[in-house]
């Protein structure tokens with residue numbers, strides 16, 4: 556059984572307003588977003604573009620609703636820009652998260668990423684790092700891991716479609732090349748989108764459970780993934796087309812994920828992250844649906 560004293564449940568603002576596709580949910584305000592998260596039964600959130608930048612203002616708005624910040628996306632550029640640039644930006648973001656009481660920061664290497672580009676996500680343009688790029692990237696990530704540790708926080712890494720760390724082999728190379736102070740941010744949706752099998756999802760969580768610092772619960776509609784492949788869609792077009800949805804509404808079984816997290820005494824956040832078009836998938840309705848699914852499956 557997942558322990559309610561050890562696990563907290565959050566939801567990402569990306570279902571209300573998508574920072575990568577600002578036209579999706581432009582009408583939804585910050586206040587509506589966090590109020591509906593709380594109404595659906597969640598106590599945590601990540602940071603969205605509409606969130607106040609002033610920690611005091613943000614904290615007050617969250618406190619009023621019994622919410623807190625649990626993580627924030629951080630783009631690294633170790634493969635394409637000077638290392639110091641990423642490290643300086645990381646320290647600032649870490650300070651901000653620390654002030655907000657968060658314990659994890661979720662990185663993604665955006666050097667040459669095609670996740671925001673209008674090119675097929677399953678084409679030949681996905682970055683494949685050279686040995687030299689891997690070297691720079693892993694060296695940089697190990698530095699971030701040590702910096703986060705010094706602050707009593709955890710540096711997580713988000714495997715992601717369209718980046719140099721998408722496939723199981725790439726995730727293995729990343730995990731084998733980083734120290735124990737660098738953790739995995741496990742995202743069920745991204746591994747399923749990449750590989751198209753339940754097996755890939757289950758193997759990933761089995762392999763790295765001891766180094767998982769944060770969990771994104773995201774489901775994939777299998778037929779939409781197929782359509783993405785057939786029509787050579789970009790990542791963002793696939794998102795607009797409804798590839799992702801909340802856990803329990805797509806093709807992923809979360810049974811093994813919840814079982815492994817429970818057996819290994821996972822302590823931290825499980826955050827529902829399901830970007831879709833809010834005009835088609837009402838964010839509050841889908842948040843409630845996700846919350847009910849988690850309750851039904853885990854008792855949390």
Ligand SMILES: O=C1C[C@@H](O)[C@H](O)[C@@H](O)C1=O
Pocket residue numbers: 569575628670713742745771828830
């Ligand atoms: O964690 C995430 C952050 C988003 O910006 C991203 O594109 C999404 O798919 C995701 O998993």
Ligand SMILES: [Co+2]
Pocket residue numbers: 713742771828
């Ligand atoms: Co994610």
